[in-house]
Amino acid sequence: MRRSHLQIPATQRDLRSVVALVDAFCGANHVPVTLSNRMNLALDEVLSNIVNYAYSASEGGTIDVELTFSNNELTALVEDRGKPFDPLQVPQNDNQKGSLKDRQLGGLGLLFVKQLMDSVSYARSGDRNKLTLTIHVPST
Amino acid sequence: MDIREVDQDGVLILEPSGNIDSTNAKQFAAQIIGAIQARQCGVVIDFQKIRYVSSAGFRSLLIIGKSMEDSNRKLILCGMAAEVRRVFDFARFDEVFVICSSREDGTAQAR
Numbered sequence: 491m492r493r494s495h496l497q498i499p500a501t502q503r504d505l506r507s508v509v510a511l512v513d514a515f516c517g518a519n520h521v522p523v524t525l526s527n528r529m530n531l532a533l534d535e536v537l538s539n540i541v542n543y544a545y546s547a548s549e550g551g552t553i554d555v556e557l558t559f560s561n562n563e564l565t566a567l568v569e570d571r572g573k574p575f576d577p578l579q580v581p582q583n584d585n586q587k588g589s590l591k592d593r594q595l596g597g598l599g600l601l602f603v604k605q606l607m608d609s610v611s612y613a614r615s616g617d618r619n620k621l622t623l624t625i626h627v628p629s630t
Numbered sequence: 631m632d633i634r635e636v637d638q639d640g641v642l643i644l645e646p647s648g649n650i651d652s653t654n655a656k657q658f659a660a661q662i663i664g665a666i667q668a669r670q671c672g673v674v675i676d677f678q679k680i681r682y683v684s685s686a687g688f689r690s691l692l693i694i695g696k697s698m699e700d701s702n703r704k705l706i707l708c709g710m711a712a713e714v715r716r717v718f719d720f721a722r723f724d725e726v727f728v729i730c731s732s733r734e735d736g737t738a739q740a741r
Contacts (some may be wrong), residue, residue: 505653524713527682531648531717534684538652583637587722590695598721605720 492516495556500541500570508555509532514602519559525625529566530622535566535599538579544572544619559627563597566623575619576612577603631657634667641672641740643733645709647679650687659690663697671703672740676733678709688721695726704728710737 494515498504509530516526537553543550554569583597603610609624631637631654634645644665650658666673674703677683691707698705708730710718 502653505651509649509653511650523681527713531651531682531684534649534651534653534686538684538686541652588725590692590699590726593692594727595689595692596685598688602685602717602720606717 492560493558497552497554500545500551500553502541510524515557520565521627525627527627532603532606533566535603536621541568544570564625564627568621569618571617574614578612613614633661638737641674641737642669643674644677645676649681651684652686655686655690659693662694674736674740675708676709676710677714682713704740706730706736706740708733
């Protein structure tokens with residue numbers, strides 16, 4: 491199983507099925523659990539952004555997630571037909587420091603994605619946002 | 631969400647398991663705050679059975695921390711696997727909470 495695809499409605503509760511897909515796909519391809527957890531964490535950030543911001547509440551939409559594993563690379567391609575949004579262009583919020591009273595809620599998700607992935611790329615293709623997340627998987 | 635509660639040496643230890651992500655973070659916060667408000671003692675959240683915490687979980691931890699701000703009670707985090715701890719370091723959450731490696735240290739600090 492080198493490729494696996496899932497289309498889900500863009501709703502919060504449907505994100506659980508992506509976690510199950512990532513776990514099954516990584517298990518079948520002998521990807522270490524630390525790395526599948528990393529991919530699941532990054533996908534939660536990306537997918538919950540799409541759920542919250544990509545589509546109007548009245549219309550809704552879908553999200554496609556395709557996982558591939560080849561040449562020691564675990565890749566997730568995430569596509570939606572929502573508003574154009576390049577997460578790599580979002581400036582990093584620099585107030586994520588200090589004690590509890592100084593902290594504001596939010597602003598960590600994209601930081602985690604950039605820190606945890608070996609590469610992240612974005613393209614707008616027709617009416618689609620395409621975000622590619624890649625983790626290098628060392629040979630055992 | 632499955633959260634085990636243990637009373638140990640006058641400290642409330644909460645041990646959630648699984649992932650803390652956008653699908654369950656609100657429930658995580660509500661359950662933890664409910665358990666904390668039912669007691670008057672220090673609190674340890676033990677992460678040993680947590681696989682990963684996404685930003686939604688960090689948001690919940692801030693909400694939990696702020697809910698205790700005026701109470702004079704301690705909230706200590708402990709038991710994180712290296713991979714989980716790494717993400718807390720990205721978020722600079724060692725500036726927000728005391729994070730101990732073992733439950734014993736966490737319990738001693740929460741008392």
